[in-house]
Structures are given as C-alpha cells and as structure tokens.
Amino acid sequence: MQRLEVDWSRIGIFAATAVISVVIGCHGQPYVHGNDEARGVIVNVFSILAGFLITVMTLLGEPGLYRGRTWRSDAIKRSNVYQRLVRHKWLFISYLIVLALVFMTTIVAKREPDGRLVSCLEMLYLGFATFAFIYSLMLPSRLLNLQLARFDELVESKRSGQKAD
Template sequence: MKNSQGQISSLAFGVVAVAIGVVAGWQGLDLIHDNDDAREVIVTVFSILAGFLIAIMTLLGDQSVLPGSWRIAETQSKAIRAKLTRQKWLFYCYLVTLSLIFIHTLIRTKLPEAAIWIERFYFGFAATSFVLSFKLPGTLMAVQTDRVDAVIAARRGSASKLDRS
C-alpha cells in the first residue's frame, strides 16, 4: 500500500512539474526573450545539476558498498534500477534543455521566428526539470538511509549467528 501511494505521489509531482513547464514555456517568453543573463543562469544551473545527478547515479549504481549476501543486493536491485531510470530521464531533461539553448544560440539571428519557439521549449524544459530536481536531495537521502539499513541488517544477522554459536 505504501509503495502504491508513493507511486501516485511521484506521478502527481511529475504531472505538476510538467504543467509548470508548459505554463512557463507558454507564458514566460517575456522573461527570457533577449535575456542573456537568464540564459546564462539556466546553463550554469543545469550544468551543475547534471554533475550532481551523475554523482547520485554513481552512488546508486555502486553495488560494492552493499553489505551482506547476494540476496540482500538482489532484493534491492529492482528499487535501485527504478531510481537509476528516473535519474536517467531527469538527466535527459537537463541535456534537452541545454541542447535547446545551444540550438537557440545558433539560430537566433538567422531564424528569429523559430528561435522564439525554441526559447519557449527550453524555458518549459528548464522549468519542468528544475521542479523535478527538488526530488534529488530526497533520492540521495533515501540511498544513504537504505545503505545504513542494509549495514544494520547485516550486522544484526552476523550478531545472531554469533549468538547461536
């Protein structure tokens, strides 16, 4: 039941993030059109977030620090895979945002009408990605608490084996 509620909560959060991105892309053109400072801030923020996200994905994928038997690692692998998949898609959102900004920079003088639509798209992707990024600290905390719980379970298992001896 708890997992299903968590999935619904995550889905609702994702829907809200996409809705914010759509509104930002559609209504926020005045905020970013010909605003080089805003574009630089977006590029800087998403470059930093992309690096942070890679660090989280590295922590998630590092199975060498999982204590206990292969059974413990196997039971956690599905959850880890799901978290990695979500982080992968968020990383793609960052890359799409940065790619759209790059394309905008290339075409804005030659194709000003297309550049306006690219601005809308990158601002929408930036807003969505930024909102979705608020889950990153929770993901990092969940990874670390899962590892602590696994260490405790492994030590508890070792202690009970010693008690039986």
C-alpha cells in the same frame, strides 16, 4: 502473473510538474526573449546539475555498496538500483535537452531574432528547464532516504549477526 502496481503519487507529481512547466514556459517566454544573461544562467545551472548527476549515478551504481547476505537479496537490490538509475538517466537527458534547446535558440536567434521559431524554442527550453529543476529539487531527499536505508540495513545486519553468536 505479476500484477503491475501504479504509484499514483508519482503520477500526480509528474502531472503537476508538467502543468507548472507548461505554464511557466508559455508565460515566462517574454522574460527570456533576447536575454543573454538568463540564457547564460540556465546553461551554467544545467551544466553543473548534469555533472553532479553523473557523479551521483556513478556512486549509486557501485555494486560494492549493495552487498547483501544472499544472492537473492543482491538480485532484489540490483532491480531497485536499476530503477533508480533509469530515473536519474531521464533526469540527465532532460538536462541535455534544456542545453540543446538553448543552443538551438542561440543559433536560430542570430538568423531571425524575433521570429516565431525563436519564441517557440524559448518556451520549450524554459518549460523543460522548469520541469528538470523541479525534479532536481526532489533529488536530495531521495538520496538522503537511500543513505538512511543503507545505514538501517547495515545496523540490522550487524544486529542479526550478533544474535546468531
């Protein structure tokens, strides 16, 4: 029976990010209420991030980059790549949620500009935007670590190949 390992640091980062996002969503809502420029910036930023993330996911999913020496090492790498892609998928979905909430806010605000529903939608999209943005800040270091691990693996593979000669 395989024991489930819990990554407490990831859970802590998730919880802290969630708390920060709720606080910013609630207290920042007056700053985005009726502010078309702020809404436009959020839409532009998350549209660009979504496009960038799809490119990253496409590159990370390329099987040719993960060829190992044996089928077992390929199977292990596939599992790791799958887990990374699933995390990126959820980040991409959070971008789309932000964009959908902004869109809904725009539609509802035309009908009832100062209604409670508009305020709630603004809090939601600002909170989701904060959450997704904070997680996006971690993406470059994860990609850097991935590339360095690939490079180290390549060096080790060549080193062990030279020793066998």
